[in-house]
Amino acid sequence: MRSAKVLVVNLGALGTEITKCLVLSGVGSLSLIDSHDVDSQDLESQFFVGKTDVGSKRLDAAAPRIQDMNPRVELYFDKDDFRDKPDSYFQQFNLIVATDLHSADIMKLNAISRRFNLPLFVAGLNGLSGYIFVDLIQFDATDEKLKSSVATPLKQVSQNREVIEVIEFLNEEQNKVYEKIVTRNIYSPFEKMLQEGTLKGKLTRRQLKRLTNAVPLTLALLTYADGAAVISPPELREKAAEKCSQLGLPSENLQETYIEQFAEQAGLEFAPVAAVVGGAVAQDVINILGKKQSPLNNFIVLDGITLDMHIFEL
DSSP states (O other): OOTTTTEOOSSSSSHHHHHHHHHHHSSSSEEOOEEEEEEEEHHHSSSOGGGGGSBBBHHHHHHHHHHOOOOSSEEEEEEOGGGSSOOHHHHHHEEEESOOOOOHHHHHHHHHHHHHTOOEEEEOOOOOOOOEEEEEEEEEEEEEEESSOOOOOOEETTTTTEEEEEEEEEETTEEEEEEEEEEEEEEHHHHHHHHHHOOOOOOOHHHHHHHHHHHHHHHHHHTTOOOOOOHHHHHHHHHHHHHHHHHHOOOGGGOHHHHHHHHHHHHHOOHHHHHHHHHHHHHHHHHTTTTOOOOOOOOEEEEETEEEEEEEOO
């Protein structure tokens, strides 16, 4: 943690929550890049800015408050647009967290992160819903557990996870035998996940029928490469039906109330939802920097209506 150099792209509601958690956790170096000005939505969805900051740069307004949280963290603030940076700019970091991006920018950033073998987290909000995409490319996580009567075998746990090493050791303090389990996680890039990700054969028929509408609708919104000023419910329904077909979900389960909600709330930031999604991102970043516990792999959707938070390997 103390030697890690992390980049956070955009300081909206999600970026604020993630920044707070990482700074308080004691990450070694945190760089923030954001070219936006403070607007009225920022006042409703985050806590680093106030009314007197409207019209000024987010980073200018937020910097003093962020620095006050933990003076031991090295902080760097960059008010350029991240899209104007050369690819080499990103190479200096150990991990990238990007928020509030359109899918075209996600794909571009993901190509850069893979080129330099950098872990990437992407998160976004759609009103009462939110999502997290994770691409660690390949990551070996270590977990420890008390050994049971049956030793943990080396095996394929799922499509993208495999137990590759199990080491027994004696906990002298407890006088009990534990296992150190190394699990290899393989990740798909964002573009492949969006275009080819499926749940076919991964869930029971009952699970598929009960799956929240937020999943295909979130993926449908991500098909708008550069976003859309106005999203019509009929067009969104069509895109969501296509995603249902890709995922292996019954499209007849799509509900008009969900479709209208997602069309109306696309890109909106609500502070309570940002707290949940941002907290999940920050905790996983902390885990992987310490190489402890198996990380999220690779797409997570929060439904703020049902309070379900699904994790999928897509």
